Amino acid sequence: MPYETTLLIQLAVGLLVTGALAGVLAGLLGVGGGIVIVPVLFLLFDFLQVPQEVAMHLAVGTSLCTIIPTSISSARSHYRRGAIDVSLLKRWAPLIFVGALVGGLLSKVLNAEVLTLIFGFVALAVAINMAIPKTLVVSESLPSGVVGAGAVPVGIGGFSALMGIGGGTLSVPVLSAFSFPVHRAVATASAFGLVIAVPAVCGFIWSGLNVDGRPPYSFGYVSVPAAVLIFSVSVLTAPLGSKLAHSLNPARLKLAFALFLFLTALRMLWSVFGMG
Template structure:
């Protein structure tokens, strides 16, 4: 058990309420993962931040724990969502080959550098980027830069690296940035959502590894934490998130592109504003 945590402050009712809240978080995040291709991090990060704040953990570790644990949950959720979208032919393998390696590297760099970024910095990244993306997605016509992805392999690698880096610091699966970026290059939205679910896996795995390393020697973490990853929270959220991702994917294919964008914008704006206000 890590220093700074007093388990006696949790009575049975509080523990039951926290478990119920985390299970509900898994339901919502899993559904959103399939629906929007975002890995559910836009829900998991703010909820974990609130829970850890309620339990009086130091501000220095709360944001890192929320982001890292969210990324750990995204791994199984992305697999489930990716499989569901792949069955419908909406995972673009050529895009995975083009963006995947650079996105992996960017996420790994972000996870490692998290050791040197304060908690307020992580919240600022989440809030500012989230609000900007939400505004863009809510517009009647999303920003369109070109009719196709850049032909330059270098430009594509730079785009993917930046998305991987920022996504790892936000605790999200990549859809928050990759979906609007792909839309800006006239990529079909359903295909962008499905491909983003797969790209989320390439972000979460290296980012989690980086956050584990960054938090190994940090004090005042919750009990049973692996680096900055809270294993109990991940174990509670992950199963329901994994199981609900296919439902979100089915809902996505029953909606038109405009409704998908609006749903994405509303959820992202609410959670981003909450992080900025905190």
């Protein structure tokens, strides 16, 4: 078998495995799988010699694209179990949508290192907060003021879009800080993932149009072949993650969430400072 064919098969298998793991994490942690997909795609595009100034944007945009079907699958599973807080979803969804759209459009003016640093530092801070024995509690209830109630979901949408992740990475610890039950936060975050991904993908597609150095079959900053291979599997494994989420106790769920965030954050920060 020619080397090029063997290489393509290995890459395809790697993306399928990534999709399977991303789906499980989407259901388990409400993260939309991006916490795994972004660094894997970043390494893949680097291996394929995609220019560094394009690779991170492409990884984020492609990850956001895969989050759309994965979040639908995960959210449906949580909804059938009655775990999604519909009232919170209705209040926060429009604001998260606006934040995600702004984040997607900002990708046109932010360079790759800035995106990577945002991903690394925000994820590291969240991981530390989730891993400490007593999670930071800001209030016994969600913010009710006009500024607080608006700034929190807008910020979640904006930063999630720039990081290429679903709603869970930020919304789960934020909701936990406001004394929101973690299982309900994870379930509702799975729906936030869809609200984030759709406008953010549109922004990354627009930002990446006519940019040089993108691999074949890219639509803006979205690699269509990579996205298809990943979400073709992730939509099948997301319900498994949802089932696991309801069988674990909150402490273990938080610890699992923190571990994945911590390892991913270190890897992404290393990719920036290591290049220096």
